[in-house]
Amino acid sequence: DAGVTQSPTHLIKTRGQQVTLRCSPISGHKSVSWYQQVLGQGPQFIFQYYEKEERGRGNFPDRFSARQFPNYSSELNVNALLLGDSALYLCASSSGLAGGPGETQYFGPGTRLLVL
């Protein structure tokens, strides 16, 4: 079975631009979470979606938004890019209802975003 897939793998943007990152969860998984991993740090939670509804949001500005589609794939959008948005963006999926405490999250390979 295919794991979590993300596209694109790498992206270069300039300050002020907008970017859309895409994620396809493991087949049968209904919950998708997004994380930002700045170089040298652990991942930080951005969003969680379940059944197309936002179920959790981390401490990120409104420039960050996301959505989930009927097939459970998800997009992360970042507007008005700043240099500090340069990071690896990870998507994770889990199978259960809104990703309960015991649900394991399976990660994709990430999208490396560089903002110049």
Add this chain to the structure above:
Amino acid sequence: AQTVTQSQPEMSVQEAETVTLSCTYDTSENNYYLFWYKQPPSRQMILVIRQEAYKQQNATENRFSVNFQKAAKSFSLKISDSQLGDTAMYFCASKGYSGAGSYQLTFGKGTKLSVIP
């Protein structure tokens, strides 16, 4: 709010030896899980082992085991018979409630482990 602290930025171990990575956490929740994830240079985050907080027995997965000290809020990872493929960043994480019925992972800053031939 949850916090996870990994105090060892880098460690190294000889092949076939044993190494222990440290992690401490803080949470106000009663129902939580703890995880160790591995991120090799190829960057795909892989689950190594997980521990249910209400279980006193330490989790084991082949060469990987944890020492879970609930009162001390400590969750260390022991890797036995280290192999070259164990070279990676290791992240400790806790999972707690983030609202609207969902749970989020909170990660430490990671420990870079190098296995030396």
